[in-house]
Amino acid sequence: MSKRVLIVDDEPDIVTFLSAVLEENGYTSTSAKDGVEGLEALRREKPDLVLLDLMMPKKSGIAMFQELRKDPELSHIPVVVVTGVSEVTGVDFRNFMYKQPLKDEKKFAETTGLTKYTIPDGYVEKPIDPDELIKAVKKALKE
Amino acid sequence: MAMELKNLLVIDDEAPILEMLEMSLASEGYHVLTAESGSHGLQVFKQHRPKLVLTDIKMPEMDGIEVLKRIKTMDRDTEVIVITGHGDMDSAISAIRHGASDFITKPIRDEILMLALERAKEKVRIHQQLRDYTENLEEKIEVCKVELKRAEAELIKNERLASIGETVAGLAHYIKNILTGLRGGMYMVNRGMAGDKPKMLQDGWAMVQRNIEKVSQLVLDLLQYSKDRVPERSMCRPNDIARDAMDLFQEKAGLHGIVLKAFFDEGLEEAYTDQEALYRVLLNLISNAIDACIFDPDTGKAWEVVLRTTLEEQNGQGRLVFEVSDNGTGMTDEVKAKLFSRFFSTKGGQGTGLGLLVTQKIIKELGGEISVDSTEGQGTTFTVRLDLQTPADHAPGVDER
Ligand SMILES: Nc1ncnc2c1ncn2[C@@H]1O[C@H](COP(=O)(O)OP(=O)(O)O)[C@@H](O)[C@H]1O
Ligand SMILES: [Mg+2]
Numbered sequence: 001m002s003k004r005v006l007i008v009d010d011e012p013d014i015v016t017f018l019s020a021v022l023e024e025n026g027y028t029s030t031s032a033k034d035g036v037e038g039l040e041a042l043r044r045e046k047p048d049l050v051l052l053d054l055m056m057p058k059k060s061g062i063a064m065f066q067e068l069r070k071d072p073e074l075s076h077i078p079v080v081v082v083t084g085v086s087e088v089t090g091v092d093f094r095n096f097m098y099k100q101p102l103k104d105e106k107k108f109a110e111t112t113g114l115t116k117y118t119i120p121d122g123y124v125e126k127p128i129d130p131d132e133l134i135k136a137v138k139k140a141l142k143e
Numbered sequence: 144m145a146m147e148l149k150n151l152l153v154i155d156d157e158a159p160i161l162e163m164l165e166m167s168l169a170s171e172g173y174h175v176l177t178a179e180s181g182s183h184g185l186q187v188f189k190q191h192r193p194k195l196v197l198t199d200i201k202m203p204e205m206d207g208i209e210v211l212k213r214i215k216t217m218d219r220d221t222e223v224i225v226i227t228g229h230g231d232m233d234s235a236i237s238a239i240r241h242g243a244s245d246f247i248t249k250p251i252r253d254e255i256l257m258l259a260l261e262r263a264k265e266k267v268r269i270h271q272q273l274r275d276y277t278e279n280l281e282e283k284i285e286v287c288k289v290e291l292k293r294a295e296a297e298l299i300k301n302e303r304l305a306s307i308g309e310t311v312a313g314l315a316h317y318i319k320n321i322l323t324g325l326r327g328g329m330y331m332v333n334r335g336m337a338g339d340k341p342k343m344l345q346d347g348w349a350m351v352q353r354n355i356e357k358v359s360q361l362v363l364d365l366l367q368y369s370k371d372r373v374p375e376r377s378m379c380r381p382n383d384i385a386r387d388a389m390d391l392f393q394e395k396a397g398l399h400g401i402v403l404k405a406f407f408d409e410g411l412e413e414a415y416t417d418q419e420a421l422y423r424v425l426l427n428l429i430s431n432a433i434d435a436c437i438f439d440p441d442t443g444k445a446w447e448v449v450l451r452t453t454l455e456e457q458n459g460q461g462r463l464v465f466e467v468s469d470n471g472t473g474m475t476d477e478v479k480a481k482l483f484s485r486f487f488s489t490k491g492g493q494g495t496g497l498g499l500l501v502t503q504k505i506i507k508e509l510g511g512e513i514s515v516d517s518t519e520g521q522g523t524t525f526t527v528r529l530d531l532q533t534p535a536d537h538a539p540g541v542d543e544r
Contacts, residue, residue: 010437011320011493013350017327020343024334033399036442057438123272127323130330 007031008038009053021130035059050079078140080122150193152176154184156202181205196223200234215242220270222263324354364497374417382407388425401446411454415532420505427498428467435471461531470522
């Protein structure tokens with residue numbers, strides 16, 4: 001069965017484009033238009049991979065990513081960040097990257113009550129290049 | 144292994160451990176630098192700038208946390224792995240807080256150490272990629288800016304357009320989004336044709352059209368803003384204009400769970416005004432109202448956008464009132480203050496900050512006024528007032544206000 005990808009992006013054109021590229025390469029996809037919907041869809045559909053925009057209304061991609069990594073039911077799902085440019089994104093992105101991963105996340109969280117986010121499994125910049133995107137997807141899926 | 148990722152600095156005050164680490168790491172192909180104290184370690188670091196550092200926490204004089212802090216201030220992309228005593232969770236937490244990439248506990252097991260190093264190297268690589276990526280993007284934006292500057296140089300015919308330069312970056316982002324849409328649409332058209340997939344072809348074509356429409360709107364807005372226009376008046380029906388404008392947003396509103404409501408004053412029949420221009424004004428106000436709902440984080444609300452028309456009488460002069468209200472984000476005082484300034488937008492690459500500017504200009508040209516009432520977190524109402532007027536008001540010899 002083909003792998004299922006959840007696309008989370010507020011721009012309908014990007015969603016249409018991404019899902020076309022995925023379809024061309026043998027994946028199936030569903031979509032959500034903000035972080036809130038994205039988390040709902042994640043819990044409902046348990047996709048094999050998430051393509052995540054960072055700047056979205058309601059709940060940003062960063063907030064959604066952090067929640068995903070904190071949730072033991074979802075934390076294993078690989079995430080590829082698909083991001084455009086803006087200063088705001090740039091800054092968030094960097095902060096976000098500097099959060100350092102731990103060795104035994106679960107144990108660490110349990111013993112300390114602190115939570116920890118690992119870095120995403122891939123990045124693709126907008127404007128999106130189909131080949132680059134598929135490369136990142138394959139890598140994140142370990143294909 | 145990339146050249147610079149072969150260099151590894153190991154700091155430990157116990158000579159036997161240092162030796163043992165050096166041996167096992169060298170056998171894994173690392174070029175190992177050693178130091179038997181924190182301060183010596185920093186010296187070696189300054190000299191060789193390794194991207195990977197392994198340091199003991201408990202050392203006399205300068206401890207591992209201090210070494211970590213200093214290395215991170217010199218080069219925050221360096222990955223530092225700390226070695227802690229068995230069960231010393233406090234030091235481990237403190238090290239992680241100060242940016243250590245990992246910790247391993249004594250007694251050191253080779254496979255755990257190698258695993259930690261692999262992960263640290265992966266992170267160094269990602270940091271490098273991220274840096275390349277950021278530089279790359281900056282280059283691309285520069286190109287875009289240069290392009291826009293060139294276009295702008297051709298366009299600058301008056302003061303107003305000169306101001307485009309101020310926020311060329313915001314516009315560049317907006318245009319980049321359009322380009323993404325165009326490219327995506329073309330990809331889909333091509334693939335759709337090659338693979339005989341009519342649905343993909345159709346969607347792709349719609350996407351190309353939509354984005355061409357966006358470019359035309361942007362150009363229209365720019366022209367609208369740059370030129371002094373004399374309104375093209377005719378007898379028209381304000382309620383019809385309002386309904387047309389509203390209909391355009393039904394689909395988008397539905398998609399985001401926003402209810403559009405119309406209250407049209409039936410007493411309002413005709414006005415002598417610029418139909419096209421008024422339509423533009425309403426499109427701008429309604430699209431902003433819808434955006435305010437879309438961007439509203441308060442998902443408990445039942446969002447609605449209300450368009451109201453009213454016929455007002457004042458001193459025997461009939462006045463046409465359009466009101467566009469939403470219960471979306473509302474505005475902070477800061478936003479309110481900048482609302483009508485050039486290219487001000489809070490929507491990142493989704494906005495041009497031209498909408499209200501154009502709106503205000505049109506209304507001024509029509510001799511009307513626009514006002515706004517907004518509460519942060521509650522919503523916003525824009526009100527437009529225009530004299531009804533008749534052709535007689537514009538007979539030769541009567542000045543346009
Ligand atoms: N109804 C509204 N509710 C909240 N904010 C608004 C509303 N209308 C306009 N704004 C604010 O004013 C800014 C400028 O609006 P506009 O000139 O239409 O540009 P744009 O829509 O491209 O951002 C918007 O980015 C937004 O911050
Ligand atoms: Mg607008």
